[in-house]
Amino acid sequence: MSHAIQDQRPVRARRARAGGSLTRGGLPRWAPAATAVLSTLLGCAAGLAFGLQSKVQWGLIAALLFVAATYASSAVVENTRQAKDRVATSVIWVCFLLAVIPLVSLLWTTLSRGMKVLTGHFLTHSMNGVTGFEPGGGVYHALLGTVQQVALATLIAAPIGLLTAVYLVEYGKGRLAKAVTFFVDVMTGIPSIVAGLFILTTWNLMLGFGPSGFAGAMALSILMMPVVVRSTEEMLKLVPNELREAALALGVPKWRMILKVVLPTAVGGISTGLMLAVARIAGETAPIMLLVFGSQLINGNPFEGAQSSLPLYIWEQYKVGSDASYDRAWAAALVLIAFVMILNLVARGIARWKAPKTGR
């Protein structure tokens, strides 16, 4: 028996090589690129020939042609398994392009329209004394407001969220944990305007405080908390149980084990989750409108008086509807994107710096 099996192996290997699947004979390496170029050209030609208006239709024709041509050419030159493989690959590429095109076009529009007025002056001045229709003015008051509101919201939501996640993963069992999980899920679904209204009725109407950056930050923290809890929970669950046991077996109390072993091991993922949460609230407009009210002036005190914020500023400028205000809106959008991007890079830096080190 064993002889027969041993004898067969080399034969099969040889046959496979003779069949060419090891050398991947057939289509050259540039074939996919050539197919792509060809099908794009054909797609454009077909679009022109049939007088199709929408460029989307051109693109779809090109994409379909690409997939079909890939399958046909591979099935003819190679075998059907290779053809299926190539079709799967090309479908992934088409989907990738479909997903990337809107992103690139968004970035391009924001960049090209926003760069026009994005200067040092724009970043360091408020709209004080500038009417919506004339050029000039700046975004400083809104940037300051966004930074302060987001920072305050993070200060509120991050500790509560982290501690909740630690409770759920390390301690929680039974009714209370189930209830907490349920309410976190419910909170995930709260529309931002509802969070704003909640703070408006309690903080402003019942307790009688005026509009302030802090009120906005509280609403933002309601939106941020469930995201932090969820992402941190997932990251903590990824920490291997063996590490927890190793620490406990040393006679380390549980809270120290969590602080010194579990959290440091998961810190990379936790900070990424925090950043996603920050990115989510940095673009919120509705609660800011209700609670921070908006202002054309610089107000450096988030605890008193109306402030502005970048999303609100963009909306206001868009509403004015003049050429100058449109330019300002796009420039502010660019500032907002850059703000989130920089935060993201900082978080990645921290994650990489703190992540478990490997190697010698």
Place this chain on the structure above:
Amino acid sequence: MAKRIDVSGLSAFYGTHKAIDDISMTVEPHSVTAFIGPSGCGKSTFLRTLNRMHEVTPGGRVEGKVLLDDENLYGPGVDPVAVRRTVGMVFQRPNPFPTMSIFENVAAGLRLNGGHRRQDLSDIVERSLRGANLWNEVKDRLHKPGSGLSGGQQQRLCIARAIAVEPEVLLMDEPCSALDPISTLAIEDLIGELKERFTIVIVTHNMQQAARVSDRTAFFNLAAVGQPGKLIEIDETDRIFSNPSVQATEDYISGRFG
């Protein structure tokens, strides 16, 4: 130093599933006791009941008594943290903390519990690494990550980490099963030395290892899959391997089943 363990009528459960049933045995101080038996017969579970690590698993529950020099580990008011400081543990797979250097790994048990001066700490780290026969290999790279060591070195690092907190008893759950023969030999030699200072209990699937390192050997078995594991017999290692009193033990050792 080195305490006696006295187990009587101990059963352990995972939720409703009974994993080990009514185990009684005595482990003398300064001795090495080996646990052998087929997989799933509850050796790990039993070992983990000896330092209250069993209850860390969700649903884990224990009935019976474990006396450590006349003090019941499962008595009312006993602090599991204190128990684990007294009864250390080394796991099957080397598990150095990935965020810590070699030095920090060894110091972890002490530092995580606070209250040690820097100089004391480096003395203890050196002593523990020497105790684990690892000092010469790592003394030049104490501040590099522990995950950069070989498997055998990592396991000795884990042993150093366990003995740094000066326990009385050291539990080892198949400490060599992930290691090559040379690293295994290094750890077996180490067990012989550690016996001077600690009471050692070791789970192993390797008969020769049990015969080489242990003074006494306990054989566990289970009637059928899904049944709880039982202690079949415990005796001097020489006796178990030459002339066991139960037929099942002889069958297992000579490889006739299991």
